[in-house]
Amino acid sequence: MPKAVPFIGPAAVDVAFEVNGDGVTVHVPPHRTLLDTLRETLGLTGAKRVCDEGTCGACTVLLDGDPVYSCMTLAVACAGQAVETVEGLSSEQGLHPVQEAFIEHDAFQCGFCTPGQIMSCVGLLKRNSSPTAEDVLRAVSGNLCRCGAYPNIVAAALSAAKKTRR
């Protein structure tokens, strides 16, 4: 087995950013990912760790409105930006239209990829309020689902877009 030298780097630093509308400051080493920071430091476990190398999309969150793989994003790189996670979508008024549509169209089975799928769809609707099916396919083609809920994910995204426009 190759022998690796354990990581010795600059000390942890304070990083301030916004998570679901609230300002937070975390004390993290520079190599800590946004995913680990959300899950382990901030207790937001909606984003899931599946591949931990940017191939599956289960950790997708929005960074200043755009979907990113949080396992491929360093927490220190988020300084001053706004992070949105699945936990921040619903409000006292109820679920986000994409969340509602996911339930109505049964767009998940085990639900493990669902937070990532939903954030990719929310990101799409922020950019494009009238997406075509092709737009949806493009938006979630980086989100793997092993249960095969794909057809319902497309239906849910299109239906949420329609409801949001109304």
Place this chain on the structure above:
Amino acid sequence: MSIKVVRTKSEFEGKITEATALVDGKDVAAWGTDSGLATVGKRQTRVDGIARVTGQARYTQDLYLPGMLHVRVLRSPYPRARVRRIETSRALAHPGVRGVLHRFNAPKAAFRGEETIFREEVRFAGDEVAAIAADSDEIAAEAIRLIDVEYELLPFVADLEEAMRDGATRLDDKGNVSESGKLDRGDTKRAFGEAKIVVEATYRTSTQLHNSLETHGAVARWDGDELTVWESTQHVFGVRAGLQAALKIPYSDIRVLCDYMGGGFGSKGGAGKYTIMAAIFARQLGKPVRCFLTRDEENLAAGNRSATYQTVKIAARGKKISAIEHLSWSNAGQGRWVADPTGPTNELYDIPNVRTRSYKVTTSLGALASFRAPGYVEGTFALDQAIDELADRMGEDPLALRRRHAARQSDPVTGLRYSLKRLLACYDIGEKEIGWQHRTSEGTRGSAPHRRRGYGMASQIWGGSGWPPAYATVHLNPDGTAVLRCGTQDIGTGTRTVLAQIAAEELGIDVGAIRVELGDTNSQYAPISAGSLTVSSVGPAVRLAAKDARMQLLDAASGLLEVGTSELRVEHGAIVSKGRRTPLGEVLKQVDNYTVIGKGSRFPNPEGLSLKTFGAHFAQVEVDVRTGEVFVDHVVAVHDIGRVINPLTATSQVEGGVIQGLGFVLSEERVVDRPTGRVVNGNLEGYKIPTIRDVPRITVRFIDDPDTKASNIGAKGLGEPPIIPLPAAIANAVANAIGVRVRTAPITRQRVLDALSLQ
């Protein structure tokens, strides 16, 4: 109620066993077609939908207990070696490391027939050598690289066909190959001699990796002598039994929990080595401990669908299939059992002369684990292609040929009558929906000059009847709400929702008034969520528990309302008596906080009947003859599973099965480097599961005819059926399109081009 002993036959993944179980009370007749059901059979969105779309659903991976330690496992880089020495001083000196386990210091812990979880002789690249517990996952990951191991390398064999050969490296004293299944019916020797047409072919299927999105893992915590384990599992009671065997502690000291879990597909059937490591570390170090596999480890050491090498010889006499011989070898890796790909050949078609043999082949790779219809996917890939090859030689339409062998209403293996078989109806629907009349024996021109279009189909048989033991309780609260408690799991199939529907139907309250609590060994027993048996085993028990609660409620209401029980019924959460509705909460308010507790058991299956599920898939594909790429345009999936309790979730499950089948037949293939015996694509980059771009139009149809002889709910299982026929249907459609057959799954572009070049 009174306890009764029952004996019951059960079929699990093609194997029939007899068991003894206890049942409580009396069964009820099945709901018929005209029962006027309010909830069962209706489209119902998931009762746990909000939890799953808001991130509130707590999976085992999401559990972070205060003070929890993290485990990482050092795995052998060699396919076979003796672990001679392990030096851990550098690792233990690493700040934040709390403990290490390996074969020289770990306590004995029985695991699947072995005495320890760390072998002296590691038997595949990925076998457990040592484990580190540390303050963080990061530290543990750093520390396992500081362990020095001295290995003595031993000869190995990783390839299935190489391991089958005479003179191959022997991995087992008894040899690498052992017989795991056989059947002889009629006289195949004579039948082949008399046959006019005989077709012989060899089929191969690759190793498929489950890749459940939540990897295998557990969190363990001791409170004094009591051990609590949270595990991503399809069987909390199986995990409990595994812990008891490994740690030698009583059931009363073990509680296993699984609330939400991120997929299993057969691979999460009981305690894993990671479970036992977490429990041992937690006890030794006095802190909660979490052990989760990484994606790479998941793809080395958490199971797989065996690769197979299969030969089929099939003969026709007149217009019918007269004989079939199907021999199959499965790469079990280090597994101690193997699935049987010849199952469908034994059971599916009415063929008078059958000879099948199934062999387990041991290799220097990770053990197989059940994977959604183990054996039947691989076997149907060979069987239903062989039928098409024979039909082609006979100049027959392959669907017409199958019809002649699919009408029989009794099980060819046991001779028992089927409780219900609607396979021909599946054919009729599929034929119409796919547009089978457009199929020609030569294939047709596709949507571009370089594209050829073809049609194919295949049939499905599977068990899915369910059986005892399975139990449930229904607690009806004084406010008219209820809690359904059952030891089963919802692995993503929609179990919670379907059980809530059954309970709501029988209780007479709304689905929204029921909370379903699953995945807890402090409930009564429920079986593994596998084998398409969850709803069919647990559902009937839930119905009886709800009925028991309703009868007690009516007795109570009769006393409180001073009306005879026979004049009362429960409807939409209210007691109805002579047109007057009193909400349950109001009736029960009169007494001080009484909870009605209803109990239910799963009763045995009927004697003398064979309970099976049937189905057929039809596919329309196009093949680009320049690139070899297969484009699936349309799949029609028709299933005969008895009553459909929730058309919404059932349709999702079929779509999911079809999509997983597409992965199996078009893109998924574990690749092992032969010189080193290592898996080279144990990740989601190199191992290609379907993406949303790979999904064709899918039409799902159910016969939806309640099997009233099967159980009091009339429903059979649906988990496995929708993956079984899909690969063969696609392979047949590809062969129809291009006029040459690819007999190896997955049907990659390279394999299509190779086949075309041999034409």
